[in-house]
Amino acid sequence: MHYITFIFPVLLLYMLLTGNWAFNNIITGFFLAGLVALLVRPVKRPFAWQRLPDALLASGIYLVRLLWDLLLSGLQVAHIVLTPSLPIKPGIVAIPSECESDLGVALSAHAITLTPGEMVVEIDEDGIMYTHMLDASNPDEQVEAAQRTRRDLLSRIFV
Secondary structure, eight states, X not given: OHHHHHHHHHHXXXXXXXXXXXXXXXXXXXXXXXXXXXXXXOOOOOOOGGGHHHHHHHHHHHXXXXXXXXXXXXXXXXHHHHSTTOOOXXXXXXXXXXXXXXXXXXXXXXXXXXXXXXXXXXXXXXXXXXXXXXXXXXXXXXXXHHHHHHHHHHHHHHO
C-alpha cells in the first residue's frame, strides 16, 4: 500500500515536468513511477504531526542557505574565471557526511555538487564524500562548518 502512496506523487511530478497529459504519457509516467518505487523501495514510517512545524522551518532555512551558498560560490567562480592568472588550487577533499540516513547523505552530496566549483566524485561505504574543489587550499574550517549545518538541518527535516 505504501508503494501506491509513493507512486502517485512521483507520477504527478512526472506529469507536471513533462506537461503532456496524453493517455500514453500517463501510462509511461505510471510505469516510470513504479520503476522508481521498485528501485527506491520506500519505507513506511509513521508521520509525526508535532514535528511538522520544525521540519518546515528547517526546510526553509535549508533552502535559503543553499541559495546563499550557490550565490557566493557562483561569484567566487566568476572571479576565478575572470582573473587572468586563474588563482585556483584544485584538489579532492574528504568530507564526512555524518548523516544518519542514505537520503541525508544523498541530499548533502547533491547540495555540494550544485555549488559551482565543487563536485562530489565518490561516496564510500562509510559516508565519506570525496569532493573535487577548485580551491582546496584551506578546506577544513569551511567544509566542516557547512557540512555540520547541512547535516543538522537535514536531520531536523527527515528524522
